[in-house]
């Protein structure tokens with residue numbers, strides 16, 4: 001506080017000296033010009049006394065003018081510079097302390113354009129920081145929430161397994177419960193890590209040219225036991241020889257997630273269709289199911305992290321699959337869209353560049 005008031009006083013003195021010298025120089029020049037013109041035209045000669053009293057009057061004039069100008073300048077600075085600067089620094093201090101709702105108000109008056117521009121930049125920065133903070137806290141809350149369920153399941157089964165008079169069947173069932181829950185947690189961790197690496201761009205696509213149809217068929221075949229057990233009909237319409245230049249491993253995540261969702265959300269006796277068609281520059285993959293479908297409200301959120309529309313089937317997932325799919329498709333500069341009808345089914349369409 002003391003340091004700032006000393007600085008303020010020094011600034012006032014400095015301003016005063018600058019004004020005094022400038023005004024003194026200007027007024028003295030004018031006086032000398034006036035007196036010499038008067039003397040020449042009227043044939044006057046000045047005595048030392050005349051000059052001394054004129055100098056005194058001029059000095060007092062300069063002093064009064066300096067006081068007036070310095071005061072006006074001081075007030076102008078206070079209103080036009082110090083006040084807006086203080087408003088901006090107060091706001092940035094609040095932001096620094098974690099209050100991301102703080103905003104610089106729009107300032108009115110002449111010469112405020114520059115400060116308003118700085119204020120706008122500060123406000124944009126605060127809004128960005130606030131959304132990053134919300135994402136971070138949401139993410140932590142979601143991860144903690146998602147971990148609680150499998151942990152509770154493991155604890156329950158672990159307690160049950162401790163009882164001495166268990167039948168062989170019960171022991172196997174409880175041990176399976178622990179294994180399933182831990183697998184679910186491991187899957188979630190793998191997905192979080194993958195998503196994190198994808199979001200931080202630590203994964204650079206390794207582009208190679210390969211047969212997309214073959215990749216789709218190989219991927220689909222991994223679900224053979226699932227579609228047989230659930231008596232789900234499979235329909236494929238895959239154009240042959242569609243070559244694509246892309247990262248095969250990353251695209252495998254996309255197909256796996258779309259197929260596993262199609263089987264997960266389709267009831268016994270339903271149908272899952274996969275099609276691949278291509279133009280010269282693009283390949284289009286459609287994964288259609290006759291499952292439960294989703295409402296437009298659910299459809300609007302499915303690519304968000306941890307979003308799960310159908311809670312009744314959420315036991316088998318963690319809401320990260322489609323966020324991962326979207327990220328991969330974005331990295332590959334492709335497009336993904338969904339059409340869905342509640343009770344009728346869904347079609348996911350992925351459009352990728354072939355080169």
Ligand code: ADP
Pocket residue numbers: 257261262265289291292293294298302307308309310314316317318319320321322323345346
């Ligand atoms: P998860 O499948 O683990 O819940 P996803 O990110 O894969 O997470 O999917 C998010 C949500 O999108 C799902 O909870 C579900 O509501 C909806 N969804 C995804 N695929 C389908 C589908 N084929 N049919 C109906 N709903 C789907």
